[in-house]
Amino acid sequence: MEFGPFLLLAIMEGTVMAAVLALTAVGLSLVFGVMRVVNVAHGEFFMLGAVLAWFITQAIPGPPALGFAAALILCPLLVGGIAALADMTILKRLNYDPEATIVATIGLSYIFQQAALSFYGPDARPVLAPFNIRLQLPWFGYSGYKIAVVMAAVILLLAVWLFMTRSRAGLVMRATQADRDTARAFGINVDRVYAAVFALGAGLAAVAAVLIVPIQQAHYLMGHDPLLLSFIVVIIGGLGSLRGTLVAAVVVGLSDGVISVFFSPTLAKILATLLVAMVLVFRPQGLFGARA
Amino acid sequence: MSRALALHLAVIAALFAAQFLVPPYHHTNLARIMVLSVFAMGYNIAFGYTGLLSLGHALFFGAGLYATGLGIEQFGLTTAVALLAGLLAGGIVAAASGVLALRTGGVSFMIVTLMFAQAGYLTILYFGAYTRGDEGFVIARAARAIGPVDFSADTPRYLAALALFSVALLVNFALVRSATGRSMIAMRENEDRSLMLGYNPFRVKLLALVISGLYAGAAGAAYGVLFGYVGASFAGIQYSILPLLYVLMGGAGTVLGPFLGALLMFYLIDISSGYTTAHLAVVGGALLVLVLFAPKGILGAIRERGARWLP
Amino acid sequence: MAALTLLSARALTRHFGGLKAVSNVDFDLQAGKVHALIGPNGAGKTTFVSLLCGRVPVQSGSIVFDGRDITHLAANVRVDLGIAYTFQITSIYAGLSTFDNVALAVQRQHRDTLQTEVMAALTRVGLQDRADQMAGTLAYGHQRLLEIAMGLALSPKLLILDEPTQGLANAEIAHFKTLIRGVTPATTVLLIEHNMDVVMDLADQITVLNFGQILATGTPAQIRANAAVQTAYLGG
Numbered sequence: 001m002e003f004g005p006f007l008l009l010a011i012m013e014g015t016v017m018a019a020v021l022a023l024t025a026v027g028l029s030l031v032f033g034v035m036r037v038v039n040v041a042h043g044e045f046f047m048l049g050a051v052l053a054w055f056i057t058q059a060i061p062g063p064p065a066l067g068f069a070a071a072l073i074l075c076p077l078l079v080g081g082i083a084a085l086a087d088m089t090i091l092k093r094l095n096y097d098p099e100a101t102i103v104a105t106i107g108l109s110y111i112f113q114q115a116a117l118s119f120y121g122p123d124a125r126p127v128l129a130p131f132n133i134r135l136q137l138p139w140f141g142y143s144g145y146k147i148a149v150v151m152a153a154v155i156l157l158l159a160v161w162l163f164m165t166r167s168r169a170g171l172v173m174r175a176t177q178a179d180r181d182t183a184r185a186f187g188i189n190v191d192r193v194y195a196a197v198f199a200l201g202a203g204l205a206a207v208a209a210v211l212i213v214p215i216q217q218a219h220y221l222m223g224h225d226p227l228l229l230s231f232i233v234v235i236i237g238g239l240g241s242l243r244g245t246l247v248a249a250v251v252v253g254l255s256d257g258v259i260s261v262f263f264s265p266t267l268a269k270i271l272a273t274l275l276v277a278m279v280l281v282f283r284p285q286g287l288f289g290a291r292a
Numbered sequence: 293m294s295r296a297l298a299l300h301l302a303v304i305a306a307l308f309a310a311q312f313l314v315p316p317y318h319h320t321n322l323a324r325i326m327v328l329s330v331f332a333m334g335y336n337i338a339f340g341y342t343g344l345l346s347l348g349h350a351l352f353f354g355a356g357l358y359a360t361g362l363g364i365e366q367f368g369l370t371t372a373v374a375l376l377a378g379l380l381a382g383g384i385v386a387a388a389s390g391v392l393a394l395r396t397g398g399v400s401f402m403i404v405t406l407m408f409a410q411a412g413y414l415t416i417l418y419f420g421a422y423t424r425g426d427e428g429f430v431i432a433r434a435a436r437a438i439g440p441v442d443f444s445a446d447t448p449r450y451l452a453a454l455a456l457f458s459v460a461l462l463v464n465f466a467l468v469r470s471a472t473g474r475s476m477i478a479m480r481e482n483e484d485r486s487l488m489l490g491y492n493p494f495r496v497k498l499l500a501l502v503i504s505g506l507y508a509g510a511a512g513a514a515y516g517v518l519f520g521y522v523g524a525s526f527a528g529i530q531y532s533i534l535p536l537l538y539v540l541m542g543g544a545g546t547v548l549g550p551f552l553g554a555l556l557m558f559y560l561i562d563i564s565s566g567y568t569t570a571h572l573a574v575v576g577g578a579l580l581v582l583v584l585f586a587p588k589g590i591l592g593a594i595r596e597r598g599a600r601w602l603p
Numbered sequence: 604m605a606a607l608t609l610l611s612a613r614a615l616t617r618h619f620g621g622l623k624a625v626s627n628v629d630f631d632l633q634a635g636k637v638h639a640l641i642g643p644n645g646a647g648k649t650t651f652v653s654l655l656c657g658r659v660p661v662q663s664g665s666i667v668f669d670g671r672d673i674t675h676l677a678a679n680v681r682v683d684l685g686i687a688y689t690f691q692i693t694s695i696y697a698g699l700s701t702f703d704n705v706a707l708a709v710q711r712q713h714r715d716t717l718q719t720e721v722m723a724a725l726t727r728v729g730l731q732d733r734a735d736q737m738a739g740t741l742a743y744g745h746q747r748l749l750e751i752a753m754g755l756a757l758s759p760k761l762l763i764l765d766e767p768t769q770g771l772a773n774a775e776i777a778h779f780k781t782l783i784r785g786v787t788p789a790t791t792v793l794l795i796e797h798n799m800d801v802v803m804d805l806a807d808q809i810t811v812l813n814f815g816q817i818l819a820t821g822t823p824a825q826i827r828a829n830a831a832v833q834t835a836y837l838g839g
Contacts, residue, residue, distance in 0.1 A: 103583045110576025270414045277407035280400045281392050471710040481696045490682035
């Protein structure tokens with residue numbers, strides 16, 4: 001294949017990455033924006049979404065589309081429920097103290113990894129895509145499913161945006177983000193909002209994982225890369241800024257995809273990691289954020 | 293002699309006696325625990341005493357380990373020089389990353405340190421041609437000796453680990469009771485006040501981080517020579533979490549806490565692996581239990597309930 | 604004998620967004636005297652002294668202390684030059700002992716004679732029997748005294764006290780007045796206060812601040828007689 005089409009392929013692959021990354025990162029960004037806590041277990045919510053998708057698709061007989069649709073609906077709900085439970089039993093008890101929360105979420109991530117290892121096993125296993133349409137371009141064939149993933153991500157992100165800006169629940173969340181004490185004074189049950197936000201963040205990570213699992217395979221360690229990349233995206237975009245997260249996700253996803261295709265994926269990760277650190281040191285508000 | 297000093301000397305004496313009292317299987321374990329305790333003591337100086345929650349200390353441990361390992365295997369350094377190189381590598385890397393990382397605080401500091409360590413780990417993998425990446429490499433048995441002392445043998449290894457541990461423990465003891473140590477604690481307790489008493493927060497914190505890096509580098513260097521294996525996993529996130537876990541369990545801000553935490557955690561995992569293969573869950577569960585119910589750790593709780601003299 | 608000017612500020616300005624906290628203030632402080640800074644809440648008193656001690660950076664203007672331009676020096680450097688500040692809201696090391704609190708101040712200058720110097724500093728304010736007590740468990744009045752002890756232990760040329768008698772009982776206020784009278788003329792004192800009795804009793808000079816600007820400066824008698832001050836603040 002010549003360079004032009006090869007670049008196009010790399011960009012298309014990067015777009016799929018960016019789409020899934022955007023969903024995952026928005027979940028992390030919401031949690032940090034509203035609750036001001038860093039959730040190190042976010043990658044494990046992603047992994048649990050994929051692993052549960054495997055269990056669900058295994059359990060439901062018939063055409064793969066059926067099992068996949070069930071997974072697409074059930075996984076975010078299940079993972080969201082786990083997250084809400086973790087928030088109410090652990091994070092709330094710690095009063096959302098930043099340092100304690102990080103240590104606690106580290107502990108949680110070990111437990112989730114262990115659960116996956118014990119019940120799912122150490123192997124990577126595939127999940128069948130719901131359909132197998134192939135798009136035939138002049139230079140190469142491309143999976144129709146991957147394109148569907150991008151479209152699904154766009155729709156979901158739009159839904160999240162509409163929810164946050166147009167619905168009452170979204171308004172309540174944004175109010176709590178702006179000023180927790182005033183929100184409480186206005187009668188908003190901040191604890192419940194936090195549980196809901198934590199669940200929503202986890203659910204977004206889970207749905208992103210369900211979308212990617214037919215492409216990537218489910219594995220108990222698959223949460224590490226999404227966690228790191230989501231961190232990178234959220235920090236560069238500006239902690240607490242959804243718009244910044246989206247822009248950064250596109251930039252990071254595309255460049256990671258393209259650099260990985262043409263150069264070494266390890267090098268791409270090193271550069272991205274150092275970039276995050278430098279942004280935090282020299283421009284803590286990221287690209288769009290108001291304050292660190 | 294104060295009872296505090298007596299207690300610490302007693303611990304060293306007990307560890308010396310232990311090699312005659314416990315079966316040989318445990319000698320290697322205890323040697324490992326002592327070296328990891330030095331790492332944890334270093335972490336404690338930054339976190340427990342100065343309040344710097346770093347999530348990237350594996351970078352300093354790895355720096356020590358690889359400086360020594362590569363020094364011997366790739367650059368033909370003598371063992372003694374390589375060990376010194378490891379010690380210094382830890383301090384230098386800590387200074388370099390500290391100058392940047394200390395421009396941030398709180399959550400940002402945690403993330404920056406995490407990122408630096410991750411970048412370090414990935415760099416080790418990237419230069420796999422020299423470092424052998426995840427697979428790692430072995431330090432030749434012949435190189436694990438200084439003069440007639442062969443560190444791959446049971447007793448010299450144990451005594452070497454004990455010697456390192458003793459020096460680290462007593463230096464730590466002296467530090468926290470000195471004016472410098474007091475200024476680090478002051479920075480943790482009330483930075484604003486410390487600034488208005490004339491202390492330079494950046495300088496105090498950087499010093500704490502560099503001392504912490506020297507400890508970690510020494511531990512990494514010793515680990516390589518004593519146990520003979522250098523691998524990328526020692527620079528990975530697990531080795532940033534372990535010292536935090538040991539310190540939290542034993543008691544942050546106490547001199548003996550890191551050792552106690554390392555000892556307990558090591559044997560907790562060892563014993564539980566007799567019942568289950570769920571090591572990760574043990575670590576995760578321990579972290580959760582500690583942070584929820586015992587954030588001061590064992591010695592921290594004891595100190596609070598009356599043993600105020602415990603440093 | 605001409606009075607020595609220890610500190611002078613010229614055209615000192617600090618705005619926070621739209622809020623003009625300190626506007627174009629000229630200020631002179633005479634060595635060895637007690638100088639009080641009064642004014643209604645929100646007048647800019649704490650911001651002004653924060654500019655002097657370095658907690659808040661200066662936007663424009665200059666500060667000269669003991670012959671040196673300190674306008675852009677870091678706060679901890681100014682402490683070593685001789686400026687000590689006690690916080691408006693008590694800021695001690697609650698988790699450390701009373702002894703350790705003062706030791707942190709004393710060890711800046713006296714490492715070898717730490718024990719004696721710390722006990723001397725505690726005795727000066729009357730806290731010598733509470734040396735081993737955890738500072739957070741001290742009564743409020745004692746915590747205020749501890750702050751002052753820490754400030755004095757720095758052997759400062761200028762001691763800035765931000766509302767030191769806030770929340771103190773009458774007996775404690777009387778003790779405080781005696782303490783401050785004993786500190787001058789070796790140390791110059793700049794005092795933010797709302798308690799008019801304390802101000803009139805202690806101050807050699809008074810500056811009145813309102814809306815970030817100086818309303819009047821003078822002796823207690825002059826300020827008492829000043830009509831503008833009476834309207835704005837004293838409720839004349």
